């Protein structure tokens with residue numbers, strides 16, 4: 001296993017992989033559609049973390065020298081150990097060895113249905129115990145959902161992803177298990193990742209369908225857009241997508257998110273080159289312009305939870321239905337997988353790495369789709 005990261009652990013050696021013997025009595029699903037208050041950050045604004053906080057100096061030097069940085073991104077990975085989830089985890093592991101991916105960016109919905117800490121061993125730590133890559137990201141609606149008598153909204157996400165220091169996760173300590181991955185130390189659930197080649201501003205779009213972002217996050221977002229390094233590509237990550245042609249009405253594009261992004265672009269004078277979203281369990285890519293600048297939107301909630309139906313599956317540019325001025329470039333519902341994004345100076349190459357969820361074992365093949373911004 002090559003050297004990855006510093007001051008914390010990300011995976012077991014392959015010889016140490018083990019099965020969880022405990023079982024979870026999953027809380028039955030009922031819809032939570034309220035805006036949920038969430039815990040305060042343990043760090044101070046402006047909630048920024050540089051990639052050098054996670055990687056060895058030798059890894060940072062390699063990125064600078066090679067002028068190249070690869071990362072993985074997908075959303076909606078949480079599930080009760082179904083084949084989709086396990087196959088995506090295996091592809092991630094195989095691809096990390098091949099591509100030398102330096103981090104994984106989660107687009108939300110890590111744990112279903114209520115983001116409970118007791119679900120983390122089952123749905124997260126066990127599944128990725130062989131994936132020796134730092135895992136960071138933003139929460140989705142399921143990570144913030146509440147049920148009557150359950151834990152407060154988003155507490156488990158904050159404990160696992162926004163810990164004050166890396167440590168054995170409390171949910172694993174409680175059952176006497178260690179899967180080799182320590183807690184992550186993001187500054188907040190909405191936060192900015194800076195790297196030598198690009199910036200990612202990650203939002204927490206809360207629980208309601210379509211997403212809701214309130215103050216102080218709105219002002220923080222506007223300022224982070226304005227302060228982002230103008231010499232590097234800018235990525236915005238949000239769980240609820242601005243554009244989507246999902247059949248499920250609660251998985252369609254969000255006017256609320258569109259307005260939020262438009263106002264941030266107006267305020268800052270910046271337009272992100274790429275907007276990444278999850279929530280919808282398939283892969284879709286759109287292109288439009290904001291303030292006369294090109295902006296690409298990728299929906300990648302295809303991390304293993306399920307496969308969502310689409311109103312329109314296309315493999316060439318098509319006007320997006322009911323979405324004036326927007327082009328649907330590609331969409332498919334037939335796979336689960338993740339984005340492999342390769343950054344070089346001023347450029348991002350995206351590749352959709354996926355499997356049909358049934359082929360045993362999953363094979364790391366050619367990308368299903370590619371894009372460049």
Ligand SMILES: [Fe+2]
Nearest residue numbers: 109140141279
């Ligand atoms: Fe979601």
